Amino acid sequence: MTDGGAPSPSLPAERRRAVLRQGLSVGVATGAYGISIGALAVAAGLSLWQAMALSLLLFSGGSQFALVGVIAAGGSGAAAITTSTLLGIRNGLYGLQVSRILGAHGLRRLAAAQLTIDESTAVAVGQPEPAAGRLGFWVTGGAVFVLWNLMTFVGALIGDLLGDPRQYGLDAAAAAAFCALLWPRLRSRDGRAAAALAAVLALLVAPAAPAGIPVLVAAVAAVVVGLRPGRPAPATR
Template sequence: MVPGWGGAAASGMRVMVGPHAILLRVPPADDARAVRRAVVRQAMSVAVATGVYGISFGALAVAAGLDLAQTVALSLLMFTGGSQFAFIGVVGSGGAPVAAVATAGLLGARNALYGAVMAPLVRTPGLRGLAAAHVTIDESVAVANAQPDPPTARLGFWWTGVGVFVLWNAFTVLGAVVGDALGDPTRWGLDAAAAAAFLGLLWPRLGGRAAQGVAAGAVVVALLLTPVAPAGIPVLAAALVAVLAGWRTPPTPTLGRRARPRADEARPGPEGVPSA
C-alpha cells in the first residue's frame, strides 16, 4: 500500500488515453516524498499508455501517403494526437492540404485554452516556456489537474508532457517503419483505419448529452456535404459545429486542485483496495 492512499480522503479523476479511461488516485499531501513518487508514477503510466498509440499513427500516416520524414516531422511539430489523425484522415481520403491543416488546427485549438490556464501555474519564461507550450496536451493538463497543490501539479505536468512527447515520437517512427514494410495499405485495410482510429479516440468522450448532441449535429452536416463538397470540406464543416457549441459552453478547468471523485468511481478501502 502506498503511504497516504486509501480511506475517505482519497480522491481521483479519469484521464482518457485513446479509447480507455485511466483512474488517477491522488494521495493526501501529508507525505511530500510519497506524493511526488505517486505523481511521477501517474505521469509515466499515462505517458506509456498514450505513447504506444504512436505506432498506429505512424503506420496510418504512411498508409495515407506520407513518407517517413513527413510522418516524423508531423509528430514532432504538431504533437497532438487527435489533430494528427484528423490530418492524415483528410489527406488519405484525397482532401486538399489546406482542408487537412484547417481541420487539424480546429481540433488543436483546445490546446490554446489549456495554455491560457496553465500559464500562471507553470510560470516558465524563455525557451522552457516554449517547451511547456509544446507539451500542453490533454494528458499533461489532466494529470496536473488531478494533483492536490501547484507544486505537484507542475511536477505531473512536466513528467507527463515530456514522457508522452518522447514515447509518442519513438513509437511513431516504429509504426512508420512497420507501415512502410507492409506495402499497399489497401491489402490490409489500412486505407480506412485512420477514420476508425479517430473514432476510437472520440467515442469515449461522448458520455454526456451535450457531447452526443454536438456529435449528432456534426454527423448530419458531414453527411449532407459529402456528396457535393470536395474531400476534407465536410470534416472541416463538422468541426465548426463543435466550435459553435463550444462558444456556448466554454470549459472552465481548475488546475492544481484535488479533484473530487465521481459518484460512479470505486473508492479505495481501508488497505487501498477498491471497495465494491
C-alpha cells in the same frame, strides 16, 4: 514558484511518487498509440521523415489523425491543414489554464507550449497542489512526447506489417487513460452536469459538423454550467 514569487513547498516523497506514477502511466498508454499515426501516415503517402516531422512539430494526436485522414481520402493540403487546425484550437485554450499553474518563462515557456496537450493538461489541473500540478505536467508531457515520437518512427518503419492498430486495442488505451483522469472530476454536481451536457452537444453536432467543431461546441458546456443562475460563487483559494 507561487504566484507571489516565493518558492513553492516541495512535495512529500510519497505524493511525488504518486504523481510520477500517474504521469508515466498516462504517457505509456498514450505514447503507445503513436505507432498508428506512423503507419497511417506512410499509408497515406507521406515519407518516414514527413511522418516524423508531423509528430515532432505538430504533436497533437487528434490534429495529426485529422490531417492524415484528409490526405488519405484525397483531400487537398488546404483542407487537411484547416481540419487539423480546428482540432488544435483546444490546445490554445488549455494554455490559458496551464500557464497559471506553471508560471514558466523563456525557453521553458516554449517547451511548455509544445507539451500542452490533452493528457498533460488533465494531469496538471487534476492535482490539488500547485507543485504537483507542475510535476504532473512536465512528466506527462515529456513521457508522451518521447514515446509518441518513438512509436511514430516504429509505425512508419513497419507500415503494412502492422495492419490495423485497433486490433491491438491501442486506440482504446489512450481514450481509457484520459477517461481515468477525468473520472475524479465527476464527483461534483457541476462536473457531472458539464460532462452530460458536453456529451449531448457533441452527439448532436458530430453527424453534420466537420472534424474539430464538435470538440469546440462541447466545450461550451463548461461555460453554460459555470454561468447558470443560482450557482454559488467559487471559494477563494
